[in-house]
Amino acid sequence: xxxxxxxxxxxxxxxxxxxxxxxxxxxxxxxxxxxxxxxxxxxxxxxxxxxxxxxxxxxxxxxxxxxxxxxxxxxxxxxxxxxxxxxxxxxxxxxxxxxxxxxxxxxxxxxxxxxxxxxxxxxxxxxxxxxxxxxxxxxxxxxxxxxxxxxxxxxxxxxxxxxxxxxxxxxxxxxxxxxxxxxxxxxxxxxxxxxxxx
Amino acid sequence: xxxxxxxxxxxxxxxxxxxxxxxxxxxxxxxxxxxxxxxxxxxxxxxxxxxxxxxxxxxxxxxxxxxxxxxxxxxxxxxxxxxxxxxxxxxxxxxxxxxxxxxxxxxxxxxxxxxxxxxxxxxxxxxxxxxxxxxxxxxxxxxxxxxxxxxxxxxxxxxxxxxxxxxxxxxxxxxxxxxxxxxxxxxxxxxxxxxxxxxxxxxxxxxxxxxxxxxxxxxxxxxxxxxxxxxxxxxxxxxxxxxxxxxxxxxxxxxxxxxxxxxxxxxxxxxxxxxxxxxxxxxxxxxxxxxxxxxxxxxxxxxxxxxxxxxxxxxxxxxxxxxxxxxxxxxxxxxxxxxxxxxxxxxx
Numbered sequence: 001x002x003x004x005x006x007x008x009x010x011x012x013x014x015x016x017x018x019x020x021x022x023x024x025x026x027x028x029x030x031x032x033x034x035x036x037x038x039x040x041x042x043x044x045x046x047x048x049x050x051x052x053x054x055x056x057x058x059x060x061x062x063x064x065x066x067x068x069x070x071x072x073x074x075x076x077x078x079x080x081x082x083x084x085x086x087x088x089x090x091x092x093x094x095x096x097x098x099x100x101x102x103x104x105x106x107x108x109x110x111x112x113x114x115x116x117x118x119x120x121x122x123x124x125x126x127x128x129x130x131x132x133x134x135x136x137x138x139x140x141x142x143x144x145x146x147x148x149x150x151x152x153x154x155x156x157x158x159x160x161x162x163x164x165x166x167x168x169x170x171x172x173x174x175x176x177x178x179x180x181x182x183x184x185x186x187x188x189x190x191x192x193x194x195x196x197x198x
Numbered sequence: 199x200x201x202x203x204x205x206x207x208x209x210x211x212x213x214x215x216x217x218x219x220x221x222x223x224x225x226x227x228x229x230x231x232x233x234x235x236x237x238x239x240x241x242x243x244x245x246x247x248x249x250x251x252x253x254x255x256x257x258x259x260x261x262x263x264x265x266x267x268x269x270x271x272x273x274x275x276x277x278x279x280x281x282x283x284x285x286x287x288x289x290x291x292x293x294x295x296x297x298x299x300x301x302x303x304x305x306x307x308x309x310x311x312x313x314x315x316x317x318x319x320x321x322x323x324x325x326x327x328x329x330x331x332x333x334x335x336x337x338x339x340x341x342x343x344x345x346x347x348x349x350x351x352x353x354x355x356x357x358x359x360x361x362x363x364x365x366x367x368x369x370x371x372x373x374x375x376x377x378x379x380x381x382x383x384x385x386x387x388x389x390x391x392x393x394x395x396x397x398x399x400x401x402x403x404x405x406x407x408x409x410x411x412x413x414x415x416x417x418x419x420x421x422x423x424x425x426x427x428x429x430x431x432x433x434x435x436x437x438x439x440x441x442x443x444x445x446x447x448x449x450x451x452x453x454x455x456x457x458x459x460x461x462x463x464x465x466x467x468x469x470x471x472x473x474x475x476x477x478x479x480x481x482x483x484x485x486x487x488x489x490x491x492x493x494x495x496x497x498x499x500x501x502x503x504x505x506x507x508x509x510x511x512x513x514x515x516x517x518x519x520x521x522x523x524x525x526x527x528x529x530x531x532x533x534x535x536x537x538x539x540x541x542x543x544x545x546x
Binding site: 029033036052053056057059060063064065068069072075129130174 | 326329330348352513
């Protein structure tokens with residue numbers, strides 16, 4: 001077994017273990033942490049396939065940003081495990097069907113003819129930057145899809161703001177902009193008083 | 199060097215490249231840790247002099263052995279694990295804080311040839327690895343099983359995530375004008391230009407054409423490091439930080455991570471905006487000493503900030519990140535983009 005194969009199996013073993021722990025661990029925080037480990041290992045496997053931009057992007061976006069926000073939410077939830085496990089047997093058939101469907105879809109994609117990447121073709125010639133190639137493709141060939149994705153994200157962002165907006169704040173919130181422009185004479189009055197003599 | 203290579207090849211055989219890389223890692227991490235130790239000493243001395251005090255002067259001549267004494271004391275102290283805390287996460291969290299601080303050094307170039315891993319996307323790698331540092335904070339807050347530590351962890355994590363965005367955008371302008379994600383090429387790009395040809399290299403470094411972004415990067419870097427005036431985690435008198443439950447070496451690891459990150463941000467500021475190892479004037483040779491001089495200057499700035507500015511209030515901190523720096527960054531990305539397609543472009 002050569003070294004890259006060994007690294008692949010090493011990472012794959014960790015990935016499968018982490019993915020299993022995501023769905024089996026009782027504490028949601030541990031599940032989120034294992035999901036983070038799974039993302040990180042995926043990045044490692046992609047780096048092994050010489051897709052360094054994607055490998056770094058998944059760590060930067062998913063591990064560095066998305067999972068942090070996810071942990072924020074999960075840590076603050078008060079989760080009652082008994083309530084969650086109540087409907088387990090009722091939902092199992094539906095879940096099993098959906099899971100089977102996904103496995104079949106994945107099998108069809110992976111087994112398809114156009115998906116087979118010959119190893120020899122995947123070797124990147126020296127001097128070609130992965131990042132530059134992806135960037136060039138995004139703003140030439142896929143520019144409309146790219147812009148569409150950006151608009152969908154913007155709509156999602158605005159929707160989230162609208163959903164959580166609870167009206168104007170009535171608290172006496174300080175306005176730093178006004179605070180900065182305050183001069184001493186706005187707040188202070190110098191009073192001349194005659195000296196009192198007794 | 200060749201003799202060393204063949205000697206190592208003779209002893210270790212096939213695994214020599216791995217051993218050689220390990221040796222290089224030790225050659226980076228050992229001076230870094232020494233630098234961290236003496237940065238604490240330097241900080242106490244500098245702030246002492248700024249406040250008309252003497253600073254540490256008891257242990258060794260001029261107090262020079264003080265950091266070693268402090269380290270030894272922290273090593274010997276007990277690590278108290280709070281009851282009903284999540285023990286594994288409690289122990290892992292400080293390691294998660296210091297791991298990224300060390301791993302990021304893998305791609306930092308010291309000169310154009312002296313770099314552990316000269317990869318194509320080294321700037322992206324640094325962004326990705328340093329963004330992992332937030333886990334140490336958020337998990338230490340959660341694992342402590344204390345509501346104060348938890349709130350402190352949330353607060354610090356929100357601060358780091360917010361300023362990471364402004365920092366990332368400041369870096370985008372740098373890589374727009376460099377046309378590369380490789381740190382070596384970013385520095386080499388700063389050595390070209392009209393001023394560099396006139397022998398005034400320091401005027402063609404990125405700090406001048408990107409002055410607002412340089413300021414944003416420096417200030418966001420300070421906030422990202424949880425350093426004064428953004429050191430809410432350490433404001434014992436008014437607000438509690440994420441590491442209240444930590445003691446001994448576990449606590450020290452958070453501080454090691456903070457100081458290692460300080461040196462990292464200083465190195466990155468020097469490389470991205472201050473020309474790295476390039477000499478400021480034409481008649482002096484380039485070299486690693488220039489990089490160290492620039493890093494020392496940036497580190498001095500961090501200490502100087504701490505001695506100068508009062509601590510920020512948390513809502514103002516968030517306002518600065520989201521409402522001031524982020525729009526400024528968007529604006530400057532557009533300005534630089536337009537600048538680059540006009541005939542006035544200076545980065546051909």
